[in-house]
Amino acid sequence: MSASKPASTPDLPIWKQADAKPFVQFEAVTKQFGDFTAVNRISLDIYRGELFCLLGGSGSGKSTLLRMLAGFEGVTSGRILIDGVDMSGVPPWERPVNMMFQSYALFPHLTVENNVAFGLRREGVPDAEVRARVAQMLDMVQLGHLGKRKPSQLSGGQRQRVALARALVKRPKLLLLDEPLGALDKKLREETQFELINIQEELGVTFIVVTHDQEEAMTLATRIGVMNHGEIVQIGEPHEIYEYPNSRFVAQFIGSVNMLEGTIVEDEPAHVRVACPDIGGSMYVAHGINCAPDQEVHIALRPEKIMISAEPPAQSENVCSGIIADIAYMGGLSVFRVRLDSGKELRVTQPNIERDMGARFTWNDRVYLYWGVTTAVILTA
Structure with missing residues (x-):
């Protein structure tokens, strides 16, 4: 679920206007290093006020895409525009x-201020x-009382906020963040994600964040661009990427999923049977779905959408049976690995509400x- 809310009309986000x-x-941006293509003809629009x-x-x-945007890497072909201005030939310091x-790159001999x-x-x-702008920014990141300290006297989360304040104090139109929370432990990273969202909303600066952490992207983003082998394979809001993946790669990369195989045996406008x-x-x-008769497909089933019962359910569709092979108790939820009679194992997660x-x-x-009749996602790619 996306927590960030860019400026837009009340009913329609800006990217849909x-x-x-x-x-x-x-x-159509491409970047090649010799014979290796790091970025392959990417076309992408990002809107003012987004946290993309x-x-x-x-x-x-x-990261290569981000470095080209910043001007640290040249573009092999295509072009990049910021606020309508072509960045070709514009050096990093003039963008x-x-x-x-990720390293924050703070000067160890200087104070926070x-x-x-x-x-x-x-x-x-x-x-x-x-002095006025520094004080304002340190107050915004809740470090006003630590301005006289050196970086070595700060926690990891505090150093991260100093780096953020330093990046924002110059009032850029666009802030690029490369794995900004990767050095933090899990609990601090989760807390800092919401701080980052609040700061971005307060300032209205456009943020572009590079991350390999799916949960971090789902928490932070207004929209996500999923990349693979130098291409953007799907763009969408977090819930769209998770609930409606357009390929096996996206379904398996975002969150946990059970992937099954099958063949279309009934294809009607309102339903299919596999x-x-x-x-x-x-x-x-x-x-x-749009597919050929008897087409082989993959079926994506999210573990949290599968119900588990000791007794046969009342429904007749979408039911199977098996033996519990493994159990993991994780506090807020329990994870079951169920070995079906076919030998296939399904992962099932259930919240521990009691x-x-x-x-x-x-x-x-x-x-x-x-599981329900709207739960499964049929994938032809």
Whole structure:
């Protein structure tokens, strides 16, 4: 679920408004290093006030795309525009962009205040204005009381906020963040994600975040661009990417998923039926797809959407049975690996809304699994 809310009409986000003009435009951008293509003809529009996440694994091209936007890497072909201006030939220091790196790159010999003020002083901003802007920014990141400390006297989360303040104090139109929270532990990272969202909303600056962390992208982003092998394979709001993946790669990359195989045996405008040996029968899906008769497909089932029961359910569609092979109690939820009669294993997660829910089932119990007719996603790619 996206927590960020960019400026837009009350009912329609800016990227869905017909008359909205993109703030950042990638037009068929390619980057090659010798014979290796790191980014392959990417076209992408990002709008003012968005918190856009580029999400992908190592080597997917996301950081290269960000570095081209910042001007640290040249474009092999295509072009990049910021606020309608072609950035071809524009050096990094003349672009309306600031970049925050994963390492934070703070000066260890300078105080927090002087780290934040460094860029302003380099630009010759008057001292009085420097002091006022630095104080305002440190208050915004809740570090006003630590201005005299050195980076070595701060926690990881505090150093991250100093780096953010330093990047924002120059009032860039666009802030680029490359794995900004990667150095933080899980709990601090989760807390800092919401702080980052609040700061972005308060300032209205456009953020583009590169991350390999799916949960981080889902939490932060207004929209996500999923990258693989130098291409953007799907763009959408977090819930669209999760609930309506357009390929096996996206379904498997975003969150946990059970992937089944089957063959279309009934294809109607409002539903399809898939012969699925994995579940020992057929699966009914209440939406049509565009495919050929008898086409082989993949079926994506999210673990949290599968119900588990010791007794046969009342419904007759989308039911299978198996033996519990593994159980993992994770506090807020329990994870079950159920080995179906076909030998296929399905992962099922259930929230522990009551204290003893995790004790309802044990290893080797025979259970029934079932799910709704709108739950499965049929994938032809």
